[in-house]
Amino acid sequence: xxxxxxxxxxxxxxxxSKTTVSRVLNNSASVKKATRDKVLAVIQRENYSPxxxxxxxxxxxxxxxxVIVPQLNNPFFGEILSGITEILDAYxxxxxxMSTDDNIEKDLASLANIKNHQVRGLLxxxxxxxxxxxxxxxxxxxxxxxxxxxRAPIVLMDRQLKGLDLDGIFFDDTKGVYNATKxxxxxxxxxxxxxxxxxGEWSLARIRQKGFADAMRDAGLPVEQRYIFAGDYRMSKxxxxxxxxxxxxDRPTAVxxxxxxxxxxxxxxxxxxxxxxxxxxxxxxxDRIEALDIVGLNFNFIERDxxxxxxxxxxxxxxxxxxxxxxxxxxxxxxxxVIRKL
Amino acid sequence: xxxxxxxxxxxxxxxxSKTTVSRVLNNSASVKKATRDKVLAVIQRENYSPxxxxxxxxxxxxxxxxVIVPQLNNPFFGEILSGITEILDAYxxxxxxMSTDDNIEKDLASLANIKNHQVRGLLxxxxxxxxxxxxxxxxxxxxxxxxxxxRAPIVLMDRQLKGLDLDGIFFDDTKGVYNATKxxxxxxxxxxxxxxxxxGEWSLARIRQKGFADAMRDAGLPVEQRYIFAGDYRMSKxxxxxxxxxxxxDRPTAVxxxxxxxxxxxxxxxxxxxxxxxxxxxxxxxDRIEALDIVGLNFNFIERDxxxxxxxxxxxxxxxxxxxxxxxxxxxxxxxxVIRKL
DNA sequence: CTGAAAGCGCTTACAG
DNA sequence: CTGAAAGCGCTTACAG
Numbered sequence: 001x002x003x004x005x006x007x008x009x010x011x012x013x014x015x016x017s018k019t020t021v022s023r024v025l026n027n028s029a030s031v032k033k034a035t036r037d038k039v040l041a042v043i044q045r046e047n048y049s050p051x052x053x054x055x056x057x058x059x060x061x062x063x064x065x066x067v068i069v070p071q072l073n074n075p076f077f078g079e080i081l082s083g084i085t086e087i088l089d090a091y092x093x094x095x096x097x098m099s100t101d102d103n104i105e106k107d108l109a110s111l112a113n114i115k116n117h118q119v120r121g122l123l124x125x126x127x128x129x130x131x132x133x134x135x136x137x138x139x140x141x142x143x144x145x146x147x148x149x150x151r152a153p154i155v156l157m158d159r160q161l162k163g164l165d166l167d168g169i170f171f172d173d174t175k176g177v178y179n180a181t182k183x184x185x186x187x188x189x190x191x192x193x194x195x196x197x198x199x200g201e202w203s204l205a206r207i208r209q210k211g212f213a214d215a216m217r218d219a220g221l222p223v224e225q226r227y228i229f230a231g232d233y234r235m236s237k238x239x240x241x242x243x244x245x246x247x248x249x250d251r252p253t254a255v256x257x258x259x260x261x262x263x264x265x266x267x268x269x270x271x272x273x274x275x276x277x278x279x280x281x282x283x284x285x286x287d288r289i290e291a292l293d294i295v296g297l298n299f300n301f302i303e304r305d306x307x308x309x310x311x312x313x314x315x316x317x318x319x320x321x322x323x324x325x326x327x328x329x330x331x332x333x334x335x336x337x338v339i340r341k342l
Numbered sequence: 343x344x345x346x347x348x349x350x351x352x353x354x355x356x357x358x359s360k361t362t363v364s365r366v367l368n369n370s371a372s373v374k375k376a377t378r379d380k381v382l383a384v385i386q387r388e389n390y391s392p393x394x395x396x397x398x399x400x401x402x403x404x405x406x407x408x409v410i411v412p413q414l415n416n417p418f419f420g421e422i423l424s425g426i427t428e429i430l431d432a433y434x435x436x437x438x439x440m441s442t443d444d445n446i447e448k449d450l451a452s453l454a455n456i457k458n459h460q461v462r463g464l465l466x467x468x469x470x471x472x473x474x475x476x477x478x479x480x481x482x483x484x485x486x487x488x489x490x491x492x493r494a495p496i497v498l499m500d501r502q503l504k505g506l507d508l509d510g511i512f513f514d515d516t517k518g519v520y521n522a523t524k525x526x527x528x529x530x531x532x533x534x535x536x537x538x539x540x541x542g543e544w545s546l547a548r549i550r551q552k553g554f555a556d557a558m559r560d561a562g563l564p565v566e567q568r569y570i571f572a573g574d575y576r577m578s579k580x581x582x583x584x585x586x587x588x589x590x591x592d593r594p595t596a597v598x599x600x601x602x603x604x605x606x607x608x609x610x611x612x613x614x615x616x617x618x619x620x621x622x623x624x625x626x627x628x629d630r631i632e633a634l635d636i637v638g639l640n641f642n643f644i645e646r647d648x649x650x651x652x653x654x655x656x657x658x659x660x661x662x663x664x665x666x667x668x669x670x671x672x673x674x675x676x677x678x679x680v681i682r683k684l
Numbered sequence: 685c686t687g688a689a690a691g692c693g694c695t696t697a698c699a700g
Numbered sequence: 701c702t703g704a705a706a707g708c709g710c711t712t713a714c715a716g
């Protein structure tokens with residue numbers, strides 16, 4: 001078996017020039033129908049498909065898009081990827097996928113990698129909020145420089161980078177948490193806790209906190225500092241904090257948990273204390289937890305449809321590739337609050 | 343800002359030839375220390391990194407590995423990806439990721455795509471069991487031909503393709519299901535059902551069924567055809583079948599559910615019927631369902647560590663790339679049965 | 685409608 | 701230890 005079929009092989013077998021083969025491959029210039037058919041037949045018969053490396057090199061862009069997410073074993077991002085691929089295939093694009101583990105160095109390395117691959121576009125969930133003053137100035141410089149060097153369009157997913165003129169798609173967490181908090185208040189709760197993350201580090205934490213604070217303020221309720229817990233959106237930390245919360249003498253009667261793992265940590269702590277939700281303490285979490293829903297556990301949540309986010313992000317990117325000069329778009333998805341039992 | 347820095351720019355700035363720059367980039371031939379340092383300094387200062395397309399074209403292999411999985415929104419595969427990336431980064435490889443949605447056409451398209459990208463290797467979970475007689479002969483031919491054209495090493499993950507001399511890593515589902523069934527029998531159950539998938543289509547279904555049948559036989563128990571349900575490893579189908587099962591007059595007292603979604607569908611049905619596990623009917627599922635575990639729902643399961651599988655698969659691939667001629671390896675992971683409450 | 689030639693940005697014998 | 705030159709497999713002006 002010959003090594004790898006090249007465009008020259010096809011050209012000679014079809015009795016035409018490489019140029020012509022290239023043209024039918026790319027549907028670029030007009031080729032006489034008879035010629036085209038002949039070439040197509042050979043391509044078909046030989047099962048030829050062009051090398052993407054060669055193609056990328058001469059076109060100066062590849063047929064790939066980059067996807068950078070902070071975690072791959074979080075179903076939230078799995079669903080985003082799933083949404084992305086739904087659209088991707090229709091455009092003959094391939095996904096270069098990297099996970100940064102919420103780590104700055106890996107994030108920068110991924111960005112550099114993306115640059116070298118000359119992707120057509122990038123779907124990006126930054127590992128940290130580089131624009132925040134919390135982040136080291138040097139790291140901010142580096143990320144900005146890399147972002148600038150990636151000539152392809154970039155669409156932000158789920159996490160904002162304020163002040164950078166980029167397309168983006170986000171959930172309106174402020175509204176989601178506001179509505180969730182309000183639901184709790186309407187039910188009569190006044191002592192409401194929240195397990196979130198450090199506001200400096202996470203823009204997500206800020207917008208979620210805002211929804212909470214706004215709702216409390218609108219109801220004339222004070223925001224008690226001691227009812228605010230800063231986790232890291234991971235389960236184990238949330239579990240610890242929840243234990244603390246549950247052990248308080250004057251503890252909250254309801255809690256907002258700010259992502260799926262935070263909710264899991266909370267529920268674990270509640271269960272271990274022999275208590276239950278919502279009998280002993282109420283809870284509304286950010287993100288559906290499918291399994292709980294299914295077994296009728298009455299878990300209340302703010303629903304973020306991640307598959308939808310992935311699809312929309314990819315559509316934004318496709319549009320941006322097609323129309324580079326249109327003003328940037330930021331889509332805000334309104335996440336409904338689903339109350340099973342308060 | 344200049345368009346894109348090339349190796350020529352670096353060469354001229356450093357006052358050496360492209361060849362020399364290439365050599366320090368690749369650490370290929372020996373370069374005088376002074377020269378190397380000079381070149382390195384320029385690369386550093388200019389923040390240069392070579393185009394991967396150009397590199398791939400001249401080396402005839404890319405710096406990517408392909409990963410083909412059937413689903414991206416199943417946490418099982420999310421965890422596999424997560425395991426893969428843990429290893430990947432250390433080798434400066436990038437992951438091309440595709441999802442086939444358990445669909446033959448998408449699977450073939452992905453394989454073709456992988457071929458064009460000249461990946462260094464492929465981690466592959468086939469959409470269907472191409473070797474089974476159930477699959478159209480023409481499709482089998484096509485997949486075999488594609489697999490053959492991908493010159494890079496291939497490692498199978500989770501789903502076997504019997505008769506093809508490939509590396510692979512799998513869970514010993516036969517043993518897992520055997521032990522689970524035995525646990526049920528030891529507890530006194532004799533009427534045991536199983537929600538699996540069609541045996542012809544799925545090799546996974548066959549090995550799981552075998553574990554079940556073996557355990558029944560070893561216990562001298564008959565395998566009742568009407569207690570065997572063939573779903574499709576998706577939730578909605580399992581839900582339907584479970585409703586049927588629960589409505590049987592002489593129904594099983596215990597059920598084996600053959601993947602995470604099958605378990606979810608079953609639990610949903612049980613819950614909707616106002617019954618509970620294990621009081622009204624016992625269950626052991628394949629795959630942990632983290633959320634249930636956490637809220638103390640006493641869900642029994644056969645534990646498949648998907649992150650571990652991803653890591654090991656990647657390690658197999660790395661080894662195969664390094665030693666192309668060693669005999670192929672097949673790793674069988676023994677999945678423990680975790681019993682919470684029977 | 686078609687083809688010869690140059691070029692994309694690297695690597696790799698080959699020569700020195 | 702270093703460099704000039706050819707080549708990887710495509711695409712794209714340019715010319716006809």
